[in-house]
Amino acid sequence: MRKLLLPLALMVTLATAGEQFAMSDADRAMYKEMLENNPADIFVEEGGELFEKLGDEKALAKFLGISEKELPKYIAGFPRYIKKLGNVVGLDQVLQAMQVEQGKKKTKLKSTEMFSMLAYVKSLANDEQITIDINADKHIKASYELGKKRFETPRGGRGLSCLSCHSADIVGQILRTQPLPDLGKAGSGATWPAYRMTKSSLRTLQRRFQGCMNNALMKVIPIGSKEMVGLEVYISTLAQKEKQPIAIPGLKR
Amino acid sequence: MAEKRRAMIKIKPKKFKVGDIVKVDFIAIHPMDTGMQKDKKTGEIKPAHYIDSITFSFDGKPFTTMKIWESVSRNPYFSVNYKVTGKGKITVDYTDNQGEKNSKSKKVKPKG
Amino acid sequence: MERRKFIQGIFATSAVVAMAVPSTLLAEEAKKEATKKGPNDMSFEEALKTITNGKGAKESDKIELKVPEIAENGAVVPVKVNVDHPMEEKNYVKAIHVLNKGNGNARCADVMLTPANGKGYFATRVKLSKTQEVVALVELSDGTFIQTAKSVKVTIGGCG
Numbered sequence: 381m382r383k384l385l386l387p388l389a390l391m392v393t394l395a396t397a398g399e400q401f402a403m404s405d406a407d408r409a410m411y412k413e414m415l416e417n418n419p420a421d422i423f424v425e426e427g428g429e430l431f432e433k434l435g436d437e438k439a440l441a442k443f444l445g446i447s448e449k450e451l452p453k454y455i456a457g458f459p460r461y462i463k464k465l466g467n468v469v470g471l472d473q474v475l476q477a478m479q480v481e482q483g484k485k486k487t488k489l490k491s492t493e494m495f496s497m498l499a500y501v502k503s504l505a506n507d508e509q510i511t512i513d514i515n516a517d518k519h520i521k522a523s524y525e526l527g528k529k530r531f532e533t534p535r536g537g538r539g540l541s542c543l544s545c546h547s548a549d550i551v552g553q554i555l556r557t558q559p560l561p562d563l564g565k566a567g568s569g570a571t572w573p574a575y576r577m578t579k580s581s582l583r584t585l586q587r588r589f590q591g592c593m594n595n596a597l598m599k600v601i602p603i604g605s606k607e608m609v610g611l612e613v614y615i616s617t618l619a620q621k622e623k624q625p626i627a628i629p630g631l632k633r
Numbered sequence: 634m635a636e637k638r639r640a641m642i643k644i645k646p647k648k649f650k651v652g653d654i655v656k657v658d659f660i661a662i663h664p665m666d667t668g669m670q671k672d673k674k675t676g677e678i679k680p681a682h683y684i685d686s687i688t689f690s691f692d693g694k695p696f697t698t699m700k701i702w703e704s705v706s707r708n709p710y711f712s713v714n715y716k717v718t719g720k721g722k723i724t725v726d727y728t729d730n731q732g733e734k735n736s737k738s739k740k741v742k743p744k745g
Numbered sequence: 746m747e748r749r750k751f752i753q754g755i756f757a758t759s760a761v762v763a764m765a766v767p768s769t770l771l772a773e774e775a776k777k778e779a780t781k782k783g784p785n786d787m788s789f790e791e792a793l794k795t796i797t798n799g800k801g802a803k804e805s806d807k808i809e810l811k812v813p814e815i816a817e818n819g820a821v822v823p824v825k826v827n828v829d830h831p832m833e834e835k836n837y838v839k840a841i842h843v844l845n846k847g848n849g850n851a852r853c854a855d856v857m858l859t860p861a862n863g864k865g866y867f868a869t870r871v872k873l874s875k876t877q878e879v880v881a882l883v884e885l886s887d888g889t890f891i892q893t894a895k896s897v898k899v900t901i902g903g904c905g
Binding site: 654656665667668669681691695696697698699700701702703704705706707709710711712713714715716718 | 783784785820821822832845848849850852853854855856857858859860861862863864866867868869870871872873
């Protein structure tokens with residue numbers, strides 16, 4: 381096990397003033413209530429309309445070679461290896477492939493339309509447990525390993541890795557006034573795509589990774605790349621371990 | 634240029650009778666720009682663009698009017714109560730400071 | 746390799762200094778943003794005077810104002826107002842005004858209610874430029890005004 385070596389610089393900015401910024405129960409209840417009226421619901425509805433143009437659940441099930449009934453639990457297992465595409469992919473890449481198959485114009489993975497569509501399709505699996513099986517085949521296993529490696533390997537201007545801020549040792553400490561969460565317990569893999577309040581828009585998990593990378597002075601990796609998909613697989617398994625059910629759209633800072 | 638604005642009305646709880654007081658939630662997709670922020674892409678100041686007036690009506694009869702200011706969050710949320718008088722339709726008409734007018738309706742179907 | 750590590754080291758440190766900017770400096774920047782003049786700018790005192798026609802408003806515990814103690818972010822701060830007062834034909838909550846004491850424009854929303862509402866209730870989400878008080882100013886049908894205020898701590902920071 382590699383010993384966690386925090387760059388001295390980072391240690392300076394971390395504070396253990398957990399009390400100061402910890403959320404009170406009353407505040408937590410107020411923010412939880414906001415989920416009932418999440419502006420993202422409207423974007424998810426829009427995504428549903430775009431999805432309808434692709435043929436809805438019927439077309440998706442057909443593309444994946446499963447029955448419509450199996451769809452929710454199958455969706456809960458993404459990203460997964462799709463033989464037809466020869467890669468471990470996210471739902472957004474499947475939707476893109478369907479567009480290509482239907483002779484339609486490809487929607488960019490990093491676009492509000494795709495974020496909305498992805499959110500709608502993933503929401504079909506709401507309340508389900510994440511069902512990623514990292515031993516299902518060699519492809520998903522490799523994707524998981526790649527994601528985990530990316531998570532743990534320092535790179536970029538500050539010599540940080542995702543682990544620098546998101547390891548079990550760091551959870552609860554404060555960075556730039558925000559208590560660092562346990563990504564598994566926070567159910568990140570199950571609650572993104574989400575409405576980001578500071579951006580007032582619907583964002584996906586991989587898009588959030590990009591924001592994080594930008595802030596940590598790491599070169600931003602493209603959405604849909606092997607590494608990003610691997611990261612999503614890895615982060616999703618963290619939520620899976622904590623048995624966090626899928627709840628789309630989420631609401632995040 | 635008026636874009637068709639998206640909005641959503643939710644009535645809670647889902648099941649109610651005549652005489653019950655329900656919660657009417659309204660969310661609209663709208664920038665609610667204060668007129669003091671720069672567009673990140675162009676560097677130009679984005680002109681103020683925010684919902685400034687809302688009317689809630691039941692079957693054409695207004696029961697709540699609001700004057701809204703630019704301090705309200707983007708993609709704003711507004712919630713009031715309504716005492717159910719019978720079957721009908723709640724309509725939310727909203728205008729913004731640039732003159733855009735929009736409307737959203739939701740049927741009210743009390744049980745019993 | 747040594748030289749590159751050294752430069753990276755400097756970059757890392759300076760970048761961290763930028764990252765570790767004390768909250769007071771960030772608050773200064775936010776203050777600058779907040780003190781820019783907007784077309785609707787009005788102080789709380791002025792707004793209170795305007796809305797109450799100079800009458801002012803007494804503090805009342807009949808107004809339940811719910812806001813977070815610490816707002817996760819200043820862009821979307823939930824506000825909930827409940828007034829313990831009848832909503833009858835001749836005796837009802839006529840208006841709920843949500844105001845703030847720290848933005849350029851103290852006014853957030855002026856909500857005119859009617860007995861048809863059934864309850865004196867209003868909720869919304871507001872933008873707060875910094876730590877400040879949110880005020881619920883209520884007008885009753887008999888022409889009297891009551892108010893209550895709560896402070897919201899707005900954290901400036903977070904990872905983008």
